[in-house]
Amino acid sequence: MSIQVFESLKGNTPEQRLAELDIQLPEVRKPVGNYTGAVTTGNLVFVAGHGTFVGPRQTHKGKLGADVSVEQGRDGARTAVISALASLKAEIGELSRVRRVVRLFGMVNSAPDFERQPEVIDGASDVLTSVFGPAGVHARCAVGFAALPFGMPIELEMVVEIA
Template sequence: MTPEERLAELGLTLPEVVPPVAAYVPAVRTGNLVYTSGQVPMVEGKLAAGGKLGAGVSLEQGYEMSRICALNALAALKAEVGDLSKVVRIVKVVVFVASDPSFTDQPKVGNGASELLGEVLGEAGRHARSAVGVAALPLDAPVEVELIAEVG
């Protein structure tokens, strides 16, 4: 089953690539690696939610926002390589979580992105990851996800 077929089976559709909000491009390929720019939880051109984890945004909401970010990252990756079947492996994922100083469950928020990548790409979706709490993210997004993928 292709990653696109897995997406359909999950009831998901890759969105249009989120246009940059500053001076960067959504993804860059160098050799067999593709680096995506940080993806925030944009849905149909609008931020799905704003705020900070532990201060108005629940862990469950953060998890879902992380999934949306990963879906947006997959859209940027596909736009760069043409077909998600070309993904050999997701090498690294970085999850930034806008957090109240007392919030310490950034890894649980990041699981939303990690689990989505595994569901869509299978073994190729298993990756190294960092989940980092930050004071604020662009547009008041609660989560931002970037990834590095090896492609064939």
């Protein structure tokens, strides 16, 4: 993302930028186990694994390099990070409290010979930098997994610093 784009974000809240991007945060999906969607400790929020769901509805399923294309995977990563943002907002109230997205951990359900995980997780990183500007630039890991829950192609975790 260029400096000009970051400059155009000044003065807008993350919620306003979401609206400008025509992104609506879905209802927070209920955990399917004994955990919560996000936990705050001090000024850090740990956002649990989020996958390709809009609320309770699964939007993407399959394995990258077998039955899911890179573009479909990028779209799945975008869906997963929007779901994670919904849990983050539920935890902290307003996304304007985000000082910085510290880390994004991207898990990609991958065929054995698939090696393009970073391109797939860019779908999530692009949303974060579009919503938070320079504060959305983060450390990241994008790795392949043999399987993910519910046959999801993508699962993401985030660590966020808040004010």
